[in-house]
Amino acid sequence: MGDLQQLAKRARAAAAKLGTLTTETKDAALLAMADGLERESSAVLAANTKDMEEARGQGVTGALLDRLSLTEGRVKEMADGLREVAALRDPVGEVVDGWRLPNGLQVEKVRVPLGVVGIIYEARPNVTVDAAGLCLKSGNAVVLRGSSSAINSNAALVKILSEAASTAGLPGGCVQLVEDTERETARELMKLHGLIDVLIPRGGEGLIRTVVENSTVPVIETGVGNCHLYVDESADEAMALDILVNAKTQRPGVCNAVETLLVHREVASSFLPEAAGALGEKGVQIRADAEARALMPGSLEAVEEDWRTEFLDLVIAVKVVAGIDEAIEHINEFGSGHSDAIVTDDYGRAGRFTAEVDSAAVYVNASTRFTDGGQFGMGAEIGISTQKLHARGPMSLPELTTVKFVIHGSGQIRP
Amino acid sequence: MGDLQQLAKRARAAAAKLGTLTTETKDAALLAMADGLERESSAVLAANTKDMEEARGQGVTGALLDRLSLTEGRVKEMADGLREVAALRDPVGEVVDGWRLPNGLQVEKVRVPLGVVGIIYEARPNVTVDAAGLCLKSGNAVVLRGSSSAINSNAALVKILSEAASTAGLPGGCVQLVEDTERETARELMKLHGLIDVLIPRGGEGLIRTVVENSTVPVIETGVGNCHLYVDESADEAMALDILVNAKTQRPGVCNAVETLLVHREVASSFLPEAAGALGEKGVQIRADAEARALMPGSLEAVEEDWRTEFLDLVIAVKVVAGIDEAIEHINEFGSGHSDAIVTDDYGRAGRFTAEVDSAAVYVNASTRFTDGGQFGMGAEIGISTQKLHARGPMSLPELTTVKFVIHGSGQIRP
Numbered sequence: 001m002g003d004l005q006q007l008a009k010r011a012r013a014a015a016a017k018l019g020t021l022t023t024e025t026k027d028a029a030l031l032a033m034a035d036g037l038e039r040e041s042s043a044v045l046a047a048n049t050k051d052m053e054e055a056r057g058q059g060v061t062g063a064l065l066d067r068l069s070l071t072e073g074r075v076k077e078m079a080d081g082l083r084e085v086a087a088l089r090d091p092v093g094e095v096v097d098g099w100r101l102p103n104g105l106q107v108e109k110v111r112v113p114l115g116v117v118g119i120i121y122e123a124r125p126n127v128t129v130d131a132a133g134l135c136l137k138s139g140n141a142v143v144l145r146g147s148s149s150a151i152n153s154n155a156a157l158v159k160i161l162s163e164a165a166s167t168a169g170l171p172g173g174c175v176q177l178v179e180d181t182e183r184e185t186a187r188e189l190m191k192l193h194g195l196i197d198v199l200i201p202r203g204g205e206g207l208i209r210t211v212v213e214n215s216t217v218p219v220i221e222t223g224v225g226n227c228h229l230y231v232d233e234s235a236d237e238a239m240a241l242d243i244l245v246n247a248k249t250q251r252p253g254v255c256n257a258v259e260t261l262l263v264h265r266e267v268a269s270s271f272l273p274e275a276a277g278a279l280g281e282k283g284v285q286i287r288a289d290a291e292a293r294a295l296m297p298g299s300l301e302a303v304e305e306d307w308r309t310e311f312l313d314l315v316i317a318v319k320v321v322a323g324i325d326e327a328i329e330h331i332n333e334f335g336s337g338h339s340d341a342i343v344t345d346d347y348g349r350a351g352r353f354t355a356e357v358d359s360a361a362v363y364v365n366a367s368t369r370f371t372d373g374g375q376f377g378m379g380a381e382i383g384i385s386t387q388k389l390h391a392r393g394p395m396s397l398p399e400l401t402t403v404k405f406v407i408h409g410s411g412q413i414r415p
Numbered sequence: 416m417g418d419l420q421q422l423a424k425r426a427r428a429a430a431a432k433l434g435t436l437t438t439e440t441k442d443a444a445l446l447a448m449a450d451g452l453e454r455e456s457s458a459v460l461a462a463n464t465k466d467m468e469e470a471r472g473q474g475v476t477g478a479l480l481d482r483l484s485l486t487e488g489r490v491k492e493m494a495d496g497l498r499e500v501a502a503l504r505d506p507v508g509e510v511v512d513g514w515r516l517p518n519g520l521q522v523e524k525v526r527v528p529l530g531v532v533g534i535i536y537e538a539r540p541n542v543t544v545d546a547a548g549l550c551l552k553s554g555n556a557v558v559l560r561g562s563s564s565a566i567n568s569n570a571a572l573v574k575i576l577s578e579a580a581s582t583a584g585l586p587g588g589c590v591q592l593v594e595d596t597e598r599e600t601a602r603e604l605m606k607l608h609g610l611i612d613v614l615i616p617r618g619g620e621g622l623i624r625t626v627v628e629n630s631t632v633p634v635i636e637t638g639v640g641n642c643h644l645y646v647d648e649s650a651d652e653a654m655a656l657d658i659l660v661n662a663k664t665q666r667p668g669v670c671n672a673v674e675t676l677l678v679h680r681e682v683a684s685s686f687l688p689e690a691a692g693a694l695g696e697k698g699v700q701i702r703a704d705a706e707a708r709a710l711m712p713g714s715l716e717a718v719e720e721d722w723r724t725e726f727l728d729l730v731i732a733v734k735v736v737a738g739i740d741e742a743i744e745h746i747n748e749f750g751s752g753h754s755d756a757i758v759t760d761d762y763g764r765a766g767r768f769t770a771e772v773d774s775a776a777v778y779v780n781a782s783t784r785f786t787d788g789g790q791f792g793m794g795a796e797i798g799i800s801t802q803k804l805h806a807r808g809p810m811s812l813p814e815l816t817t818v819k820f821v822i823h824g825s826g827q828i829r830p
Contacts, residue, residue, distance in 0.1 A: 109808075115803065216628050218803075358530070366822055367827065406776075413782045413784070414790070
């Protein structure tokens with residue numbers, strides 16, 4: 001039996017015990033893990049320095065290097081994140097539905113942990129701690145498979161987390177890191193159907209595609225966000241401008257930022273010059289279709305590929321449309337089903353947009369930047385699902401559970 | 416573009432329209448489909464005769480041939496099934512959760528159709544009609560891929576269903592059959608990620624495994640049921656005997672029938688001889704471990720494989736266990752996570768069994784044969800999920816939907 005299979009079997013054994021622990025025990029462990037991280041932050045930072053040196057040696061710079069970097073402050077943030085998770089409501093044991101059958105059988109649908117959750121993710125070491133906290137709180141064992149560039153940081157973090165968890169009474173094997181970062185090992189992990197209950201990839205489009213194409217374990221797809229803002233003919237243009245600038249520039253590198261602006265022809269001549277000015281001030285590059293270009297000084301010509309692209313940067317694609325039909329059609333064809341918004345004062349069109357745009361989150365008169373477990377008041381999030389099965393939109397603790405039917409009888413048999 | 420891709424794109428276009436139809440329109444279409452089946456039953460029966468002749472020519476007999484066979488009565492049952500689905504509550508539009516954020520944003524989580532549902536199934540032609548009815552009622556387009564042995568029956572059924580649906584105002588392409596029954600085509604269907612939203616295989620273990628291993632479309636696994644009955648030391652033995660006979664023999668060929676009996680050592684000497692007699696009367700073959708064999712006249716020796724086998728027949732495996740720990744361990748190791756029951760009068764052990772057995776349905780003092788959408792009062796079912804993601808246990812209309820976040824604002828932007 002391979003090392004990875006043994007690791008997964010340890011996780012399964014741990015999961016069987018985790019599912020029956022009280023919330024008090026799990027919360028105490030999360031707090032102990034938080035304290036452990038702060039107490040041993042120097043070990044974490046030393047491991048991170050190694051990763052940073054290797055990355056620099058390989059010519060990594062800029063945002064990528066920044067995502068890998070840990071500081072005393074970032075370790076503190078991770079610890080505080082665990083404390084926040086401890087304060088959230090435990091989803092396990094919630095009776096989500098229940099009824100009595102005519103024959104007297106009492107049927108209940110009860111929330112239980114998924115079992116073993118696998119996370120495959122890219123450079124950010126904070127995912128290690130966030131994912132471990134959310135999985136344990138919801139009663140799941142977690143198998144973490146980070147990237148080779150963060151291997152020293154991740155190993156140091158998991159060592160601290162699993163020691164603290166053990167000391168606090170959680171079963172051994174509840175948090176494990178796959179230390180072999182060969183590509184082959186990740187593929188082997190994706191084939192552990194029956195040992196791992198769900199795989200959640202967190203990272204870029206390439207990673208997510210690889211997992212979807214190779215996994216026999218059920219997958220929850222997360223994150224790719226090609227989001228749209230449609231400015232309707234009846235829009236309050238000042239509101240539309242505020243929302244546009246916020247959704248594009250408040251934090252352009254994230255999945256819920258807007259990537260394409262669609263504007264109704266009737267308001268294009270008044271709105272687009274204003275938009276060009278406001279976006280220009282923020283340093284946004286504009287890639288527009290012919291009609292919009294004529295109204296947006298300094299804009300470039302958009303090509304078909306721009307409609308499909310999640311820029312994750314200060315770049316926006318702009319298109320003039322004939323009306324809400326064309327807007328909805330464009331979004332459903334080119335979007336990624338993440339978050340899309342309309343600005344309108346028209347009752348009927350607001351209703352059509354929310355009904356017909358096939359995305360996880362649809363907004364009327366608000367910025368797409370709110371699609372986030374924390375912003376929605378759901379607590380910390382493990383990711384944002386852009387698929388339709390199991391969970392859609394921000395996923396927090398309840399999305400890390402399944403249900404079980406519990407049936408109490410007094411000897412009923414089927415006639 | 417391949418034929419299959421074109422078919423899937425037609426389904427997607429139909430799904431976009433189906434999602435916005437009223438319940439009245441969908442129900443009228445279901446009733447029209449039911450009437451159509453009855454009116455044109457002779458065409459269905461003629462097509463079925465062709466399938467039956469070919470099957471007989473290939474040497475098919477017995478239960479397999481019976482599953483393929485249609486009669487006037489069976490066509491009527493299919494039509495009545497559609498009428499029952501029309502009478503069920505429409506899940507689309509249900510607001511499953513909602514709240515107001517501190518900034519005034521109104522967040523709602525609303526049930527919407529999955530989109531395009533693919534069903535890959537074996538010989539029974541009634542699945543064609545059942546699946547079409549449930550998918551349309553829940554606002555989904557459906558792509559059906561039955562087996563080659565039922566191709567004439569399925570084609571006749573789908574022709575009637577889709578004509579009736581069109582006439583009643585449903586979009587063309589809402590019910591389609593993949594008429595090419597080559598194995599390669601099924602595999603191509605499993606790769607239509609982005610066009611098909613979910614695949615549900617219905618059939619034997621081999622079919623389900625093939626779909627899980629080859630699909631990039633999310634899959635809901637259904638059906639394999641290696642179910643257990645554990646008779647605890649505190650059991651009411653008369654009740655245990657009734658439940659055993661019911662769960663094993665009332666209909667042995669289905670997934671919620673019991674396949675393994677576990678008996679506490681303390682009651683083995685009184686219970687097992689009675690069980691041997693009662694099962695013997697029903698013609699059940701007993702495969703027992705050494706300890707049970709000594710107490711069950713006429714029983715055969717069980718081998719390891721018997722613990723893993725879904726017999727789907729008048730065969731049962733029997734094992735004596737030391738107590739509830741060994742029973743739970745056995746079930747979680749060898750079971751398929753479908754339905755398992757304990758017979759006990761002990762409060763603590765009833766609680767441990769329901770908490771620790773990791774199955775879709777866990778019973779105290781009742782037959783496992785109740786795991787069924789109809790029996791549970793959920794209405795017709797599309798299958799019984801034995802996986803943990805999205806749905807677990809019997810799946811009816813709500814399980815054929817997903818949710819969407821709808822957010823109404825008045826200009827909110829993220830600070």
